[in-house]
Amino acid sequence: MSATAIFSAFPKLSEPLGLFGGTFDPVHYGHLRLAEEAIAHLGLGGVRWIPAGQPPHRGQPQVTAAQRLEMVLRSTAKNSRFSVDASEVEAAAPSYTVHTLERLRRELGTEQPLVLLVGADAFAGLPTWHRWRDIFALAHVAVSHRPGFPVEACSLPTELAAEFNSRRLAEASDLKISPGGSIVTFAMTQLAISATQIRKLLANGLSARYLLPDSVLDYIELHQLYKSP
Numbered sequence: 001m002s003a004t005a006i007f008s009a010f011p012k013l014s015e016p017l018g019l020f021g022g023t024f025d026p027v028h029y030g031h032l033r034l035a036e037e038a039i040a041h042l043g044l045g046g047v048r049w050i051p052a053g054q055p056p057h058r059g060q061p062q063v064t065a066a067q068r069l070e071m072v073l074r075s076t077a078k079n080s081r082f083s084v085d086a087s088e089v090e091a092a093a094p095s096y097t098v099h100t101l102e103r104l105r106r107e108l109g110t111e112q113p114l115v116l117l118v119g120a121d122a123f124a125g126l127p128t129w130h131r132w133r134d135i136f137a138l139a140h141v142a143v144s145h146r147p148g149f150p151v152e153a154c155s156l157p158t159e160l161a162a163e164f165n166s167r168r169l170a171e172a173s174d175l176k177i178s179p180g181g182s183i184v185t186f187a188m189t190q191l192a193i194s195a196t197q198i199r200k201l202l203a204n205g206l207s208a209r210y211l212l213p214d215s216v217l218d219y220i221e222l223h224q225l226y227k228s229p
């Protein structure tokens with residue numbers, strides 16, 4: 001049997017695709033390092049950034065969805081492993097992750113491993129998300145460490161702790177074995193940066209430089225964003 005025949009006897013495994021949703025109001029280095037380090041730690045083929053249009057779990061973002069999208073485009077443009085999905089921004093309805101995952105499944109098929117990337121704070125709030133348990137039928141969930149937010153079953157809401165314990169994978173390399181359904185955690189460089197902190201600095205006329213890319217800061221200055229609290 002030739003080498004080609006041996007290889008074609010096995011199903012072709014595609015690299016898992018990371019999906020990174022957020023308000024990104026504005027995008028900062030905490031987000032960028034999370035996506036960059038997820039590729040290495042989780043063996044992802046790439047990360048698709050999905051800025052929320054109308055985030056249902058929080059107050060109205062301070063700038064428009066189009067402006068948040070533009071800042072994500074600027075900050076990710078030079079990374080060939082990053083792509084940006086504008087569909088939540090373009091949709092008229094609120095951005096529910098489960099709907100986005102259902103759309104991506106229609107686009108990418110049922111076999112492609114998908115990995116939803118979330119910080120530890122966002123993960124702890126998962127039970128408040130629309131049809132949250134259905135998310136596991138559509139994708140894996142990878143939880144990154146974030147300063148101030150422990151990723152342990154004992155610090156999670158009870159119903160989420162049960163999912164965490166039963167779905168947790170010890171090896172991130174196993175993410176490619178199935179299209180979804182598992183939870184992994186990964187340790188990233190700890191950066192205590194938040195969009196809230198950046199908005200406060202800018203509203204007080206203080207510098208936010210080196211917390212976010214210059215290309216984003218230039219855009220903020222050009223359009224006079226985040227001037228008021």
Ligand code: ATP
Binds near residue numbers: 031034119123195
């Ligand atoms: P805000 O301060 O306005 O709540 P944020 O900085 O938390 O914003 P989001 O757009 O809400 O940013 O977050 C998108 C995702 O990125 C979430 O899953 C969040 O947990 C994660 N994230 C944000 N900042 C960090 C960080 N510094 N380290 C790790 N994860 C982060």
